[in-house]
Amino acid sequence: MTKAIIFDMDGTLFQTEMVLEHALEAVFSDLRSEGKWEGAAPVETYKEIMGVPLPVVWDTLLPKETDKVKEEMNERFQTYLISSIQEGKGALYPHVLETLADLKEEGYTLLVASNGLPDYLKAIVETYHLDHYISDVFSIARVASGDKGELVEKACNSYGVTKGMGVGDRLSDxxxxxxNRLKAIGCRFDFSKEEELKEADIIIDDLQELMNI
Structure with missing residues (x-):
């Protein structure tokens, strides 16, 4: 029997907002210089939909552009995000490393299931040495459907998870x-919404509170 905690990454472990605006501004600066965009980058729009699969992101931000342009902008966005992370412009949320260490000591298998792409997630893990505590990182790229529930199911099946918690900040989490019959823990952090948090079993304001659950 394996007891596990499966974490979302963006807005749960990693303070995505610290690198998001910089990367998004860079992408839309490129678009402006190419005559494909006017005005400010739609940062607030992205914050509203944070946590959705990346194809939905670009369909929302660039509804009039071709799939080819959306794919190219997503690739540039990922490059800018990774550069920002590696340059130390991001941060984990308070008490992440201490909490992960304590949970691992308690015998939990710690996993990540995220809508992020592999290279982006790898940059976060390597920059903040999360691999000292987390056994595996499941990117949405591992499931063709792009469905978070299927991704978590894959994580559970891979590690024989029979009980535990799913920790995230959005309804999809x-x-x-x-x-997957896990207790849903809602993080009241940067991108969370009160109406979505109502669907969580327990709401926390700091990851350290996991030790009391």
Missing amino acids: FKAAHR
Whole structure:
């Protein structure tokens, strides 16, 4: 029997907002110089939809552009994000490393299931040495459907998870946890929404609170 905690990455472990605006501004600066965009980068729009699969992101931000342009902008966005992370412009949320260390000491298998792409997640893990505590990182690229519930199911099956928690900040995280019979823990952090947090079993304001659950 394996007891595990499966974490979302963006807005749960990693303070995505610290690198998001810089990367998004860089992408839309490129678009402006190419005559494909006017005005400011839609940072607030992205914050509203944070946590959705990347194809949905670009369909929302660039609804009038071709799939080819959206794919190219996503590739540039990933490059800018990774550069910002590696340059130390991001940060983990408070008490992440201490909490992960304590949970591992308690015998939990710690996993990540994220809508992020592999190279982006790898940059976070390597920069902040999360691999000292986390056994595996499951990117949405591992499932063709792009469904968070299926991704968490894959993580559970890979590690024989029979009980535990899913920790995240958005509705897709809570639904994925419930689908896989995990307790859904909602993080009231940067991108969370109160109406979505109502679907979580327990709401926390700091990751250290996991030690009391």
